[in-house]
Amino acid sequence: MTLLPNSLQARDVAYHFHPYTNARRHERVGPMIIERGEGIHVYDDQGRAYIEAMAGLWSVGVGFAEPRLVEAAARQMSRLPYYHTFTHKANEPAILLAEKLVQMSPDGLDHVFFTNSGSEANDTVVKLVWYYNNGRGRPEKKKFIARQGGYHGITIAAASLTGLPTNQRGFDLPLPFVRHVTCPHHYRNALPGETEEAFADRLAAELEAAILEEGPETVAAFIGEPLMGAGGVLPPPRTYWEKVQAVCRRHDVLVVADEVINGFGRLGTLFACEHYGIRPDLMVVSKQITSSYQPLAAVLFSDAIYQGLADHTEALGNFGHGFTGSGHPVATAVALENLAIIEERGLVANAARSGARLQERLAPFADHPLVGEVRGVGLIAAVELVADKATKRKFDPPGRVAFHLFERAQEHGLIVRAIQDTIAFCPPMIITEDEVDVVVARFAQALEDTR
Numbered sequence: 525m526t527l528l529p530n531s532l533q534a535r536d537v538a539y540h541f542h543p544y545t546n547a548r549r550h551e552r553v554g555p556m557i558i559e560r561g562e563g564i565h566v567y568d569d570q571g572r573a574y575i576e577a578m579a580g581l582w583s584v585g586v587g588f589a590e591p592r593l594v595e596a597a598a599r600q601m602s603r604l605p606y607y608h609t610f611t612h613k614a615n616e617p618a619i620l621l622a623e624k625l626v627q628m629s630p631d632g633l634d635h636v637f638f639t640n641s642g643s644e645a646n647d648t649v650v651k652l653v654w655y656y657n658n659g660r661g662r663p664e665k666k667k668f669i670a671r672q673g674g675y676h677g678i679t680i681a682a683a684s685l686t687g688l689p690t691n692q693r694g695f696d697l698p699l700p701f702v703r704h705v706t707c708p709h710h711y712r713n714a715l716p717g718e719t720e721e722a723f724a725d726r727l728a729a730e731l732e733a734a735i736l737e738e739g740p741e742t743v744a745a746f747i748g749e750p751l752m753g754a755g756g757v758l759p760p761p762r763t764y765w766e767k768v769q770a771v772c773r774r775h776d777v778l779v780v781a782d783e784v785i786n787g788f789g790r791l792g793t794l795f796a797c798e799h800y801g802i803r804p805d806l807m808v809v810s811k812q813i814t815s816s817y818q819p820l821a822a823v824l825f826s827d828a829i830y831q832g833l834a835d836h837t838e839a840l841g842n843f844g845h846g847f848t849g850s851g852h853p854v855a856t857a858v859a860l861e862n863l864a865i866i867e868e869r870g871l872v873a874n875a876a877r878s879g880a881r882l883q884e885r886l887a888p889f890a891d892h893p894l895v896g897e898v899r900g901v902g903l904i905a906a907v908e909l910v911a912d913k914a915t916k917r918k919f920d921p922p923g924r925v926a927f928h929l930f931e932r933a934q935e936h937g938l939i940v941r942a943i944q945d946t947i948a949f950c951p952p953m954i955i956t957e958d959e960v961d962v963v964v965a966r967f968a969q970a971l972e973d974t975r
């Protein structure tokens with residue numbers, strides 16, 4: 525494709541280095557410029573409309589162009605566009621949001637620290653846990669256990685927790701404080717004939733063996749997304765979380781739930797922790813907290829951890845961690861309004877209703893010759909493609925066919941996501957059941973074109 529000289533496309537290629545993009549391919553094909561969005565749709569600069577069945581990056585819960593969020597941002601911008609929260613400073617929306625998050629989150633999470641992104645929040649988790657263990661005289665207790673296929677972001681510590689080669693290859697990562705255990709992907713990693721429960725038993729035993737091998741006195745925390753998102757939309761096998769938590773409790777290992785994608789209704793419950801019976805010591809949220817109208821993330825943690833941290837600040841004189849944007853008044857004001865909309869419009873119940881429709885409509889694709897597995901919970905789902913259904917053989921190179929399907933879907937006015945051989949769906953939580961049917965019909969056309 526030839527890019528017109530001085531066009532926006534050509535200037536993008538010249539000046540803008542994109543995240544998660546093959547730079548040489550970008551030079552050849554140029555960017556897709558999205559100009560505006562409304563409800564579940566976005567529109568490109570050629571005037572083409574797409575259903576955004578990924579809610580941007582798993583995040584625009586209330587849909588695009590929600591006027592109440594625009595007004596909330598404008599109101600806060602004109603009153604107090606910015607102030608920091610260092611050294612005892614506070615602002616009203618940050619206080620109200622911290623209180624609201626504690627009220628709405630699972631029991632046992634009593635305090636909140638704000639960051640700008642999920643990655644920073646997970647780096648903050650690592651630092652909070654290290655600081656906490658240093659403070660309680662356990663300086664050797666520093667290691668984290670994470671899962672292969674997990675996604676926790678891309679800053680140095682977060683990318684080390686992440687269990688995806690693409691985030692580590694070329695970056696000299698992961699750092700050695702992390703050990704990765706088997707991805708709880710039943711379709712791919714269970715033994716022939718192994719039930720979900722037996723698979724969960726095996727993974728819990730593997731986790732316990734890893735903790736014992738490292739030495740429980742050196743293992744600080746276990747981190748996981750309740751339902752894995754960016755690794756391919758992977759609901760855990762039945763009983764996984766209760767077994768994993770029991771192992772962690774036995775060895776004084778903190779449980780960290782990364783709800784950056786799952787949180788605020790995605791699975792049809794307010795948090796995925798409710799769905800899976802997880803009682804985390806720390807929980808990370810972002811994305812749907814503001815429907816991504818503003819960058820914002822938060823770490824919630826227990827009072828026991830707070831007490832340890834607070835004592836240590838007293839001993840050291842200060843807590844030497846925080847971002848210029850921590851507790852940003854505009855971001856937190858937008859979050860408050862966004863959470864009010866989710867409540868008032870019953871969007872968690874809608875995610876359960878429209879999500880049931882999505883799962884039901886996608887399920888029959890499991891019979892398709894190109895499909896290995898269909899899976900998901902609520903309004904997050906995936907269709908995993910296979911080169912050979914009987915042997916579950918992957919495509920070579922991985923992702924080739926999924927990417928082709930993703931491009932065909934775009935031609936049919938549907939934005940999904942290709943993750944290796946898997947097609948992911950995560951539409952805005954405002955989507956109706958009828959609109960879900962349109963999503964699935966367009967996907968079916970794209971799959972048909974892919975045969």
Ligand code: PLP
Pocket residue numbers: 581640641642643644646675676677678749753754782783784785810
């Ligand atoms: N944790 C999870 C579960 C995520 O899905 C993501 C991003 O997709 C992150 C953390 C990182 O968030 P951010 O991209 O805001 O740094």
